[in-house]
Amino acid sequence: MTSERTRRWKLALGDDDMDGLGERDQRLSRALSALYETEGRKGRGGLGASSPKVSRWLGDIREFFPTPVVQIIQKDAFERLNLKALMLEPEFLETLEADVHLVADLISLRGAMPEKTMETARMVVNKVVDDLMKRLQSKTVERLTGAVNRSQRTHRPRHADIDWPRTIRANLRHYQQDFKTVVPETLIGFARKTRTRADLDHVMLCVDQSGSMASSVVYSSIFAAVMASIPVLSTKLVCFDTAIVDLTEDLSDPVKVLFGVQLGGGTDINAALAYCETKIDRPGKTHLVLVTDLYEGGDSASMLARVAALKQSGVNVIVLLALSDDGRPSYDVRHAGAIAAMDCPVFACTPDQFPDLMATALTKQDIGQWASANGIELVRGV
Structure with missing residues (x-):
């Protein structure tokens, strides 16, 4: 039985000897080695230029890691393996984890996109835009x-427009000890002019x-x-x-x-x-x-x-x-x-x-x- 420490080292180093690793760990090791295998070592095939192969690889990565990590690995793949050409294929584009960096890549590639891919690209960009709009x-x-409203002040506000924190601060000198309250001689409010x-x-x-x-x-x-x-x-x-x-x-x-x-x-x-x-x-x-x-x-x-x-x-x-x-x-x-x-x-x-x-x-x-x-x-x- 492989110890947890040994398991982690095998996964981290991409050891060619995967004895003792479970089937899922072997898939994880192969998925990472396809991208991060160092030069000079015997590779495990890489990702090549096959859209189905890359799509399966992305599916594995998405299974093993949370979305933020998937986005980092995906970005590394584009940079290290020159996969941007695959983004011109709508079937492949649909498999990608949409984020700000993917939107930037799509924008930079749009001049080379065939019409069938442009429609898919717009859908991906629209999804990211919707997510960002909800967030921001x-x-x-x-x-x-x-x-802006608070930068426009009035000293004759309607009751609903009174800025109470500023009004209280402006009238602290009118504090009535006997009644333990502030008498607001000066009212400060938010203007509602057109x-x-x-x-x-x-x-x-x-x-x-x-x-x-x-x-x-x-x-x-x-x-x-x-x-x-x-x-x-x-x-x-x-x-x-x-x-x-x-x-x-x-x-x-x-x-x-x-x-x-x-x-x-x-x-x-x-x-x-x-x-x-x-x-x-x-x-x-x-x-x-x-x-x-x-x-x-x-x-x-x-x-x-x-x-x-x-x-x-x-x-x-x-x-x-x-x-x-x-x-x-x-x-x-x-x-x-x-x-x-x-x-x-x-x-x-x-x-x-x-x-x-x-x-x-x-x-x-x-x-x-x-x-x-x-x-x-x-x-x-x-």
């Missing part, structure tokens, strides 16, 4: 609507769609679609590489937005910012969220000067080095430090943190303090 929409709408476009806060997401930013593009598109549905905000989405595409008119359909993105290519941040400048008519009410790793392929000096000019004009410039769950991003340290020195927050953000970030920005609170309170490390100015 409620919190985003609640936090941002509340943030807001014109000039009154709205404007949020512009300017997103780098070069290949390294793939998952950030997916999340940025989802958040832009959510924010566009909030009446108290005016939202724009601009994606760029060396070309610029304004997807603002498509924000009512997140799937259409994603299929309008062109992942890959170079990066011209300066040109993208120049375009955004033409769309800003109320700098003091505009929040420009630049999502990029700051590896500029265009004119770096002009890019930095343009950021400085936007900041000087009153635009709230925020640079997100990544908007994803992928961990610490790679970025241009020199450019990040130069922009941070302009008093613009520069950092990486997860999707779960983004609604609170935008609420902090809309209420004109200190983003640096918010980041520090949430364990987020900001780039220091140089």
Whole structure:
């Protein structure tokens, strides 16, 4: 009988001698060896280019591991074994575990997809978008609507509109010891005036769609679609590489937005910012969220000067080095430090943190303090 310790070592090392392992453990070992067998050792056949064989392998992986691990192994398979060609087959595509990375792969491959596969790809993308909307929409709408409403105060509120925490704080000096209560001489409430476009806060997401930013593009598109549905905000989405595409008119359909993105290519941040400048008519009410790793392929000096000019004009410039769950991003340290020195927050953000970030920005609170309170490390100015 193989001890548990020996069993684990055999599975971890992919030992050719599988004596003592049960049938299920042998299947598990073969499934991992097909992908992670080191060069120079006798292989067990690998995955090859057969769609049925890969589909069976994915079925085994899905049986042995939870979904998050399946997604990691699946991503490794695409990178190590060049399986992306198989994604052009709808039968194979249906077997994949749908996640943000798969959506990014589908977007990058869409130009090579036959029509029969494109329909399946749209179904997969739609499923991921629906899942992300369920996860992110409620919190985003609640936090941002509340943030905007609370930034509009009135001292003659109706009873239902009284902001009691602020009212109590404003009247503490009127505390009556005999009655153990506060007499609210001044009422503070949430305004309910009709807001014109000039009154709205404007949020512009300017997103780098070069290949390294793939998952950030997916999340940025989802958040832009959510924010566009909030009446108290005016939202724009601009994606760029060396070309610029304004997807603002498509924000009512997140799937259409994603299929309008062109992942890959170079990066011209300066040109993208120049375009955004033409769309800003109320700098003091505009929040420009630049999502990029700051590896500029265009004119770096002009890019930095343009950021400085936007900041000087009153635009709230925020640079997100990544908007994803992928961990610490790679970025241009020199450019990040130069922009941070302009008093613009520069950092990486997860999707779960983004609604609170935008609420902090809309209420004109200190983003640096918010980041520090949430364990987020900001780039220091140089």
